[in-house]
Amino acid sequence: xxxxxxxxxxxxxxxxxxxxxxEFFRRAAERLALQEAGExxxxxxxxxxxxxxxxxxxxxxxxxx
Numbered sequence: 499x500x501x502x503x504x505x506x507x508x509x510x511x512x513x514x515x516x517x518x519x520x521e522f523f524r525r526a527a528e529r530l531a532l533q534e535a536g537e538x539x540x541x542x543x544x545x546x547x548x549x550x551x552x553x554x555x556x557x558x559x560x561x562x563x
Contacts, residue, residue, distance in 0.1 A: 506558040
């Protein structure tokens with residue numbers, strides 16, 4: 499989140515930013531933790547819900563281009 503905060507224009511690490519964007523990064527971190535632990539993502543993570551969330555927050559990343 500330290501890298502992405504300046505990119506999207508919010509202090510994400512400090513808890514700032516829109517709810518959907520903070521939720522995206524929370525879920526992404528959860529997913530990475532599961533992968534690093536060698537756990538199955540499909541059982542503990544709703545892939546369709548994450549994809550939907552990814553589409554909803556995409557415009558925040560386009561602002562940085």
